[in-house]
Amino acid sequence: MRVTRATLLLEIGCEEIPARMISGASRELERCVVEILDEARLEHGPAVSWGGPRRLAVCVETVAGRQEDRDEQILGPPAKIAFRDDGSPAPAAVGFARKQGIDPERLTRIETDRGSYVGYERRRKGRTIGAVIADQLPARVGSMPFPKSMRWAEGTHRWVRPVHWVVALHGKKTLELSLFGIASGNLSAGHRFRSAGTVTIKSPQNYITALERAGVVVEPAKRRKRIAALLADAATQAGGALVEDPRLLDEVADLVEWPGVVLGHFDENFLELPTELLSTTLRHHQKCFSLVDRDGRALPAFLAVTNTDDDPNGHIRRGNEWVVGGRLEDARFFWREDRRRPLETRSPDLAGMVFHAKVGNFADKATRVEALARRLGETIGLDATTIDQAAAAARLCKNDLLTGTVGEFPELQGQVGGLMLRAEGQPGAVAQAVYEHYRPAGAGDSLPESAAGRVVATADKLDSIASLIGVGEIPTGSRDPLGLRRAGSGVFRIVGDAGWDLSVNGLAELCSGGEPVAGFFAERFKHYLRETGATPNEIRSVSRPEIDPAEWRDWPIADVAARLESIAGVRDRGDFEQLADLTKRVDNILTKGAAAFTKAEEAAKASEFEEDQAAAIRLRKKIDADSPELDRLIGEQSYAAVIDLLAAYVEPVEQFFVDALVVDEDDPAATLARRDLLRSLHDVLTRCFDLRELAGQAVRKGS
Structure with missing residues (x-):
């Protein structure tokens, strides 16, 4: 039977989905659909998914219209109870045949x-694509995970938002299915007020253009590009420059279906507020973009992204201006009120603010962070002035949690404290350290720029990790409600970037965390390395679990990173396979010869043998000569040169194995001497890496 192929389109239309959920939801829907097709053995081409405020859609090219017919074996009871001695069907076989609806004569013995x-x-x-989708899609879609979901239809349905329409097409043919009680069809919906109503989707190829005519830009990337262009044009027309904000741009692209931009203004008296307060009010509360003049000073204007490019009477502009003005008035009120009292005078009040029920209050935490900042500064060799600045900042860094400004704008904690200290005329280094001590707040956040800021940020994170793990708050599985993994990654980023001579064990010792904290750091550091692009095999090659699973924990973090950087390029070498095989071969001989070595020890000593094989003598001299050079290269973290040094062993080791007999049953002293030679060689080969972990990986893989 000839199987037709056509493009599959599925669209789920619903009420407005929160922007932060759209991207992940569209990818999850794509995964579900592709998984259904693969499990059903329905051949298909590439898939693409799109998401918007009111719809999630998936399009899969060249999907087979039905499964191939296939032969299959149906097994029944064991043959020994299914057939009599004369070969005729026994009751067990007859019952099985009756259940299957076949004549017992069709039954055979299957091995x-x-x-x-x-x-x-x-x-x-084979089943049709329509039957497969109708059978599998409702349950898969219904089980899609969302941070929050809604119930509707008297609580019988639950999803991210109530569903109102479903489009299901295979080519021009409508697939019949029911999703949350909604029957599928070929009718979608256009823009809420730029479209007359329903939109007929004649085919998957017609989907994007049909909706665009109805006021909906389906593709998120296209919406984002259009918004970026509109913002740039509007900023130029306003006589200013746009403050770039990629994250906000991503968010607003998922808030609208037909992008537009309006220019709004606010009272220039609000410019007395710190820039951070202005931009946060605009960004977080109104999803608006800030504008600056040629000198980088804030302008009393903003750009708002709208769900239409039409605002002839200015209603949208005035609405945004009214809300922005109110929010800025709130910000000014809290800022002025907080400025009435110096930040340092709030320190005693921290005793009334709980950090964690089992750990204590924020006054306790500030005391611990101050002590830890001093200890860290001394450990990494900072000058006394910088250490004092870091300690002063650590003592004050949590005080802004008691301010009204942080209560209203919690995303500015730390920054508000730094701004208040700066406004009070306090030392700039202390104010800067307080300002940036929460950095990095995530993978994409910037690092602290000042030396004191790096110290306070690290001390704060170390204290949180040590104190919380100390009371049993260890992250498990996907749960990390207190953000300890994120804090650990932040510590590694700061330490690695600053080049501090601190190891995983050193960090745990610094915060008196003991083995539980050291173990957490060790595991988290491996995850951090994966996040930065290292593969599991590369990490194992550096951590050397088969050589010494714990030694790497005493290496400086920057040193581990340097080793990984050199390992990442080793696969490109022409002698990579020989390098990877070198350690493996030496280790195999030492392992397999263990019994013979033990027997030889009972009969002789290695010192009783004088080596006479030229290849063995040459190898011993090379190992002895390379030892100080290897020490120097490790001290300089010149690990690419270390790999070159190891590569020079390929030929002499090969010659040694050709010329010399390691296990010589007639000469136990020679056996022990050559065993010791191989042990020395093994130590050289595995001192920095275990290249066996990369064997068979000539092409670098990401997993």
Whole structure:
């Protein structure tokens, strides 16, 4: 039977989805659909998904219209109870045949890995794409995970938002299915007020253009590009420059279906507020973009992204201006009120603010962070002035949690404290350290720029990790409600970037965390390295679990990173396979010869033998000569040169194995001497890496 192929389109239309959920939801829907097709053995081409405020859609090219018919074996009871001695069907076989609806004469003996069974062969007719999708899609879609979901229809349905329409097409043919009680069809919906109503989707190829005519830009990337262009044009027309904000741009692209931009203004008296307060009010509360003049000073204007490019009477502009003005008035009120009291005078009040029920209050935390900042500064060799600045900042860094400004704008904690200290005329280094001590708040956040800021940020994170793990708050599985993994990654980023001579164990010792904290850091550091692009095999090659699983924990973090950087390029070498095989071969001989070595120790000593094989003598001299050079290269973190040094062993080791007999039953002293030679060689080969972990990986893989 000839199987037709056509593009599959699925669209789920619903009420407005929160922007932060759209991207992940569209990818999850794509995964579900592709998984259904693969499990059903329906051949298909590439898939693409789109998401917007009111719809999630998936399009899969060249999907087979039905499954191929296939032959399959149906097994019944074991043959020993299914057939009598004369070969006729026993009751067990007759009952099985009756259940299958076939004549017992069709049953045969079928041999399997588990033994002999009775059974028969049948041809299963392939199901259509419509039957497969109707059967599988509702349950898969219904189980899609969302941070929050809604119930509707008297609580019988639950999803991210109530569903109102479903489009399901295979080519021009409508697939019949029911999703949350909604029957599928070929009718979508256009823009809420730029479209007359329903939109007929004649085919998947017609989907994007049909909706665009109805006021909906389906593709998120296209919406984002259009918004970026509109913002740039509007900023130029306003006589200013746009403050770039990629994250906000991503968010607003998922808030609208037909992008537009309006220019709004606010009272220039609000410019007395710190820039951070202005931009946060605009960004977080109104999703608006800030504007600056040629000198980088804030302008009393903003750009708002709208769900239409039409605002002839200025209603949208005035609405945004009214809300922005109110929010800025709130910000000014809290800022002025907080400025009435110096930040340092709030320190005693921290005792009334709980950090964690089992750990204590924020006054306790500030005391610990101050002590830890001093200890860290001394450990990494900072000058006394910088250490004092870091300690002063640590003592004050949590005080802004008691301010009204942070209460209203919690995303500015730390920054508000730094701004208040700066406004009070306090030392700039202290104010800067307080300002940036929460950095990095995530993978994409910037690092602290000042030396004191790096110290306070690290001390704060170390204290949180040590104190919380100390009371049993260890992250498990995907749960990390207190953000300890994120804090750990932040510590590694700061330490690595600053080049501090601190190891995983050193960090745990610094915060008196003991083995539980050291173990957490070790595991988290490996995850951090994966996040930065290292593969599991590369990490194992550096951590050397088969050599010494714990030694790497005492290496400086920057040193581990340097080793990984050199390992990442080793696969490109022409001698990579020989390098990877070198350690493996030496280790195999030492392992397999263990019994012979033990026997030789009972009969002789290595010192009783004087080596006479030229290849062995040459190898020993090379190892002895390379030892100080290897020490120097490790001290300089010149690990690419270390790999070159190791590569020079390929030929002499090969010659040694050709010329010398390691296990010599007639000469136990020679056996022990050559065993010791191989042990020395093994130490050289595995001192920095274990290249065996990369064997068979000539092409670098990401997993």
